[in-house]
Amino acid sequence: MKPSHSNFKGGSMKVTVVGTGMVGSSFAYRMLVSGLSDELVHIDVNHDRALGEAEDMEHALALELPGIVYAGEYADARGSDFVVITAGLSKMGEDGRLGLAKKNAEIVRDIIKQVSAVAPDAFYIVATNPMDVMTYATIKYSGLAPRQVIGSGTVLDSARFRALLSEKLQISASQISAFSLGEHGDNQVPIYSQVKVKGIALESMLHQMNLSFEQDERDAMTEKIKTAAYRIIERKGATYYGIASSLTRIIRAIHRDERVILPVSVMPQGEYGLDDVCLALPSLVTATGVERIFDLSLTQQEYEALMASAAVLREYNQQLPQQ
Ligand SMILES: NC(=O)c1ccc[n+]([C@@H]2O[C@H](COP(=O)([O-])OP(=O)(O)OC[C@H]3O[C@@H](n4cnc5c(N)ncnc54)[C@H](O)[C@@H]3O)[C@@H](O)[C@H]2O)c1
Secondary structure, eight states: OOOTTOOOOOOSOEEEEEOOSHHHHHHHHHHHHHTSOSEEEEEOSSHHHHHHHHHHHHHHHTTSSSOEEEEOOGGGGTTOSEEEEOOSOOOOBTTBGGGGHHHHHHHHHHHHHHHHHHOTTSEEEEOSSSHHHHHHHHHHHHOOOGGGEEEOTTHHHHHHHHHHHHHHHTSOGGGEEOOEEEOSSTTEEEOGGGOEETTEEHHHHHHHTTOOOOHHHHHHHHHHHHTHHHHHHHHHSOOOHHHHHHHHHHHHHHHTTOOEEEOOEEOOBSGGGOBSSOEEOOEEEETTEEEEEOOOOOOHHHHHHHHHHHHHHHHHHHTSOOO
């Protein structure tokens, strides 16, 4: 509950994070110290965990920008500008993220029903895996407008793609535009054909730099993007900084009406010949959420891989538990 002693008069942006584990707490901390959000509510089925995170962050805030952070119940989400869903299981088995679908769908269903009743006007940003299926589930279980529900998509995977291209080319990742599309997971599709370095096509760049980038090296790079989470989890137990920055990036784009193109997970309305599925596509993110989806010209092979990615996600969507 919001502390009664608070004389805080901010009100620039209220965020509720549901699930204050590694991802939720890293995201919350990132939001607070960046000053983007000045009111942050932690909700977790493990209320002690939420209390602990909130108290720890309250102390950090005494040294940062003014704001308020507290652990709450669903009623405390009222008036939120953003609700961020990071609750659920994270331990992946042989089926990768998709193997978490059934259990996390039940968790997300339970959460969404409660939180959307008190915060019907918020934007819902979904990180829980399998994130594309959970984004679809959030729309299905809440009855919210699809434009209000945005998955973190492949914002993180595309950042990983850009980081690897930066290593290869020895040019800052900030100069590189590259998307991985489709599922945030094993069936994502890095779009090599549209990689640009400050407007220069990848192939021209390679030619000018006298670099080779054969198919086997591209395949190894694709594998490295797809296996990044597994590698990090094996080494340190979880991934959280990359997703924390991805979630913050999406929220900043909406809040400041930045009109940037991000590969968030959205429900297309016929774009790429797709509907009734959520997956990462290049989306114009504005104050209204996803304003439109852009067509990226894909090679036949990339297009087929994207369709295959959508087909896998549809299968999992069909198995979602009923309302
Ligand atoms: N989208 C991405 O790019 C991305 C990246 C990393 C992790 N993830 C996903 O984010 C999720 C969280 O990962 P994590 O590492 O923070 O896990 P974690 O185990 O550290 O935290 C999960 C939290 O959810 C809480 N929780 C479980 N059921 C709940 C319920 N019904 N209501 C409220 N809270 C509940 C738990 O108590 C726990 O605190 C996982 O599904 C993980 O796969 C997504």
